[in-house]
Amino acid sequence: MDSLIKIVALCGVVLILQALYTRYYGGLSAIPGPPSASFCNLWKVLAVYHNDMPRRNMAAHRKYGPVVRIGPNTISFSSPEALHTIHGSRQAYPKSDFYKPTSAMFEGAPLLNMFSTQDVKYHSSLKKRVGGLYTKAAVLRLEPKIDGCVSMFTRKIEALVPKDATIRLDMSLWVHLFAFDCLGELNVSKKFGFLESGRDINGMIEGSDRALIKTGLYAQSPILQWMRWVVETAKGPGMIDPVMKVSKSQQESSVTTPDYCIVMAGHDVLAVTIRAVLYYVARHPAVEEKLRAELAILGPKTAPFSEITKLPYLDAVIHESLRIHGNLGLVNERVTPPGGAIIDGYHIPAGTVVGVNPWVIHRNNSIFGEDVETFRPERWLDEPEEIIMDMKRNLFSFGAGPRMCIGKNIAMMQLYKFITEFYRNYKVKLAEPEKEWHVVGNWVTKQTGMDMLLTRAKGCEV
Numbered sequence: 503m504d505s506l507i508k509i510v511a512l513c514g515v516v517l518i519l520q521a522l523y524t525r526y527y528g529g530l531s532a533i534p535g536p537p538s539a540s541f542c543n544l545w546k547v548l549a550v551y552h553n554d555m556p557r558r559n560m561a562a563h564r565k566y567g568p569v570v571r572i573g574p575n576t577i578s579f580s581s582p583e584a585l586h587t588i589h590g591s592r593q594a595y596p597k598s599d600f601y602k603p604t605s606a607m608f609e610g611a612p613l614l615n616m617f618s619t620q621d622v623k624y625h626s627s628l629k630k631r632v633g634g635l636y637t638k639a640a641v642l643r644l645e646p647k648i649d650g651c652v653s654m655f656t657r658k659i660e661a662l663v664p665k666d667a668t669i670r671l672d673m674s675l676w677v678h679l680f681a682f683d684c685l686g687e688l689n690v691s692k693k694f695g696f697l698e699s700g701r702d703i704n705g706m707i708e709g710s711d712r713a714l715i716k717t718g719l720y721a722q723s724p725i726l727q728w729m730r731w732v733v734e735t736a737k738g739p740g741m742i743d744p745v746m747k748v749s750k751s752q753q754e755s756s757v758t759t760p761d762y763c764i765v766m767a768g769h770d771v772l773a774v775t776i777r778a779v780l781y782y783v784a785r786h787p788a789v790e791e792k793l794r795a796e797l798a799i800l801g802p803k804t805a806p807f808s809e810i811t812k813l814p815y816l817d818a819v820i821h822e823s824l825r826i827h828g829n830l831g832l833v834n835e836r837v838t839p840p841g842g843a844i845i846d847g848y849h850i851p852a853g854t855v856v857g858v859n860p861w862v863i864h865r866n867n868s869i870f871g872e873d874v875e876t877f878r879p880e881r882w883l884d885e886p887e888e889i890i891m892d893m894k895r896n897l898f899s900f901g902a903g904p905r906m907c908i909g910k911n912i913a914m915m916q917l918y919k920f921i922t923e924f925y926r927n928y929k930v931k932l933a934e935p936e937k938e939w940h941v942v943g944n945w946v947t948k949q950t951g952m953d954m955l956l957t958r959a960k961g962c963e964v
């Protein structure tokens with residue numbers, strides 16, 4: 503018993519000494535931040551646990567400046583220079599262990615995909631193989647499929663909204679049903695049936711939300727990450743195992759793995775963006791009026807993408823929604839290379855987790871102006887050209903550099919098409935404007951609590 507107490511006491515002393523060293527002598531000791539963050543990950547864990555990371559991360563930058571230590575080995579940056587160095591340049595840093603759980607597991611080992619891989623060479627070889635499928639020109643072939651999904655959404659809602667009546671709908675759910683069905687249509691030419699049934703099928707949306715929340719939370723500390731890995735491994739084979747067994751025998755595993763990632767990517771962040779547009783436009787009737795006036799110039803038929811991308815106010819509303827409501831609420835984590843790096847005047851040792859949180863950079867006054875908390879699409883139209891270019895360069899909603907979203911062109915087409923048809927067909931109001939929506943301030947910043955009152959717009963024909 504005596505020796506057990508001695509061992510526990512010894513471990514305690516070692517941990518305390520290590521914490522003191524990390525705080526006062528480690529290579530990051532000069533960087534300001536919340537006091538606890540310099541020796542343990544509690545600050546990050548609590549911020550995510552309370553679904554409050556975007557707000558706390560922004561507040562930390564207001565208090566401590568452009569470079570903030572938010573964990574013993576994690577630094578959050580807020581400047582455009584840091585964004586460029588860490589994420590945007592050709593030599594952008596590799597992803598951190600945060601991304602490990604975003605690989606499916608097969609026979610006890612992670613199946614690396616384009617999103618999850620930390621290996622720069624493997625990533626670049628994957629991207630070379632499939633990148634051509636996602637260029638602006640290439641995704642035009644998907645326009646009819648996206649049109650099909652948008653008109654299915656419109657038909658479903660039309661069936662729920664009788665002429666001259668107003669109906670209350672949970673738009674948080676309905677846009678996710680659209681996003682999931684669109685994912686099916688684009689990937690396997692088949693809608694999954696979410697819109698048809700008008701609800702989550704087999705708990706897929708709920709399951710995906712849970713997985714994203716867990717990934718965001720457990721990744722805040724290596725110990726939690728390890729515990730999650732143990733639990734997930736103990737659960738045994740998942741959905742991907744039988745697929746991989748077939749693929750392996752056909753020498754296709756290298757194709758199946760990136761496909762798996764693209765099939766899983768995009769529905770939740772697309773839904774987050776559409777919700778942001780709907781919510782902020784509903785809160786700003788003058789914006790809605792201008793948007794409707796612009797859309798009124800379109801003919802009665804579904805407008806082609808090439809035409810709607812020329813509508814300046816629609817473009818400004820989408821950019822402003824992407825800015826004010828970052829899809830991801832955490833620092834997009836990267837790791838400094840061997841030899842370390844100089845970022846924003848600090849020497850950051852090799853192996854440090856560094857990055858930028860979209861919420862933080864999108865509220866940088868030097869880029870987006872003094873009124874960053876205000877939803878003002880006009881900022882994308884009225885400012886001098888070089889300021890607008892600078893805002894576009896620093897809009898981080900789709901990431902930046904080599905690890906930027908490969909699906910951005912598809913996502914933009916989905917957004918433009920959905921928003922155009924939605925406002926052409928419906929008038930919308932928040933059902934309870936006195937209430938704020940609820941935002942999950944974790945990794946993907948999902949919003950709920952946005953019931954809306956829908957009425958058919960005049961001349962709406964589907």
Ligand code: HEM
Nearest residue numbers: 616617767768771772829834899900901905907908909913
């Ligand atoms: C509005 C919709 C979307 C948004 C806001 C969005 C946002 C993002 C962001 C921010 C990243 C970088 C994440 C990070 O570095 O941590 C990313 C990566 C990625 N996205 Fe999207 N995405 C959207 C839709 C899509 C769609 C439709 C697809 C499917 C084709 C897709 C596929 C991917 C892939 C494969 C990556 C990994 C790219 C790489 O590491 O090279 N995304 N996305």
